[in-house]
Amino acid sequence: MSAPAAAAPVLAPLRFGPLTIDSPVVLAPMAGITNRAFRRLCREYGSAGGTGANALYVSEMITSRALVERNELTMKLIEHDPGESPRSTQLYSVDPVTTAAAVRLLVTEDRADHIDLNFGCPVPKVTRRGGGGALPWKKELFRSIVAAAVREAEPYDVPVTVKMRMGIDVDHVTYLDAGRLAEAAGAAAVALHARYVDQAYSGVADWSAIARLKETVRSIPVLGNGDIWSAEDALRLVAESGCDGVVVGRGCLGRPWLFADLANGFAGSPERVTPTLGEVGATLRRHAAYLCDFYEDEAKGCRDIRKHIAWYLKGFPAGSQIRHQLALVNTLADLDALIADLDASAPWPGAPAEGQRGRAGNPRRVALPDGWLDSQELTAEQAALVAEAEDSVSGG
Known part of the structure; x- marks a missing residue:
């Protein structure tokens, strides 16, 4: 009797420029979590999950200015294991010039194979100065930062991707415009955490927004993020939104074997890890x-x-x-x-070990610079404030 045919993969591999990610899964950067140690553990489980497929494991977020200044902690945070491939680094930046300098350092010194730009951070000390999830509201500033990163990375064949939220709140939605601008500026992919900044991690992610982004951004991959606690959640998100892959954050806390489950799920296998x-x-x-x-x-x-x-x-x-x-x-x-x-x-x-992990927080009014929402153009006063934004972000 012949062996049963292998299950058909649910999704094609992700392709970012020269990179091929067999399992369409990205580890979301998490401060104090996704250091080299945790990434190693996740990689071990993901690659040993029965499929041998690789995923993309992104570093903790680092600030462009700290990188350019070669801050000691920052230089440690961008370290990768000798066998870690692709080497992925996430940058937080608020200024095209500093962004360009940081990306130039990474690519000319061969420190990264992939660069992700953070435009989704909801932390008040970041948004108060116009950074993180507040920044895409200023469309030209957003576009120029993405374009600067792509310009520096492109000659070295290092793809640049963008991670963002739906907007500041329901009255200030940014993700569709930001998706179009990132695509036009040469980003290799866009990822959407389907929450507003004012939600933090509370409430339920709106996966329908990921579907709308997928309909809007047509030439590059669109990745979905939010409320992926299991491989089944990831498969359901893909089925509902049509996205090209998933970004997983809190769901893997204390559960690095989730990457084995995800590799199996996207390979069409029902096998899951259930450790004693x-x-x-x-x-x-x-x-x-x-x-x-x-x-x-x-x-x-x-x-x-x-x-x-x-x-x-x-x-x-x-x-x-x-x-x-x-x-x-x-x-x-x-x-x-x-x-x-x-x-x-x-x-x-079983069920008692599943579901939400990490703090969800509560909805809150977003801390923003004075007059930030009055216009999507950046005033001179706001530009000066934003220029100081990276100084308020510690820990790399």
Whole structure:
């Protein structure tokens, strides 16, 4: 009897310039999360998920000015593992000149194979000065930043993509204009987090907006982001919106094996990873070791792993005392002792471990520069304020 035919892939590979991403999945940049250690863990699961398909794993967001000034932390954040490919870096910028200088550094020093531009950050200290999700409202400033990045990256065959939100709020929608402008400026793809800035991460992502963007932007891939907690969510988003791939953020917190599920799902396979508590503990331990290697400091690595504990243990029968102790670990030996006390045979809990992860926050009034919404043109006073915006963004 002949072997059953392999399932047909749900989507074609993503193509950004010279890059081919077999599994149409992108890890969303998350501050303090998507460092080299976490990306390594996600890559290991994604490539071992039964398909061998690669995805795109993007660095934490870094500011263009800090990169140009070669800030020590920033230079560490753009490091990639020797075998990490493609090497993907996300830039936050508010000024075309600084953007161009930052991209020039990345491409001429061969530090990136892909550059993503952040126009979706909802953090008040960013939007208050016109950056992040507030910036696409000023259409010419947005266009000029994208064009500057593309101009510097294009001779080196490094694709530039754009990640954005739907707009500042329901009365100030920007994503369709921004999608058209990015496409015309030479962006290799656009990704939409289907929420407004004033929502932060609250409420429900409006996937119909991703469908509208797909209808508007026709010559480059459109990626969908928002409320992807499982491979089934990703497949449903693609079916509903017609998008070319997905961007996954909070859904992989404490669950790096989601990239194996996604690779299998997009390959047409029903296979999913359902680890026991013992297997989750082993992943947690490996993550901690990678963090210690990243920081070159065991104490720092163990402090960093603490914030991941609740995400890894979500839904599992681990008592409050051991959870509390795990959230205070200072050494790998401490971590080993506590993991040994977990019930390694406890099976994957199913629904209790699924669903939303990370803080959703609450809707809020967006902090903006004075008069920002009066016009989509940038005034001289606003230009001066925006020029200072990167100074307010710390941590790279």
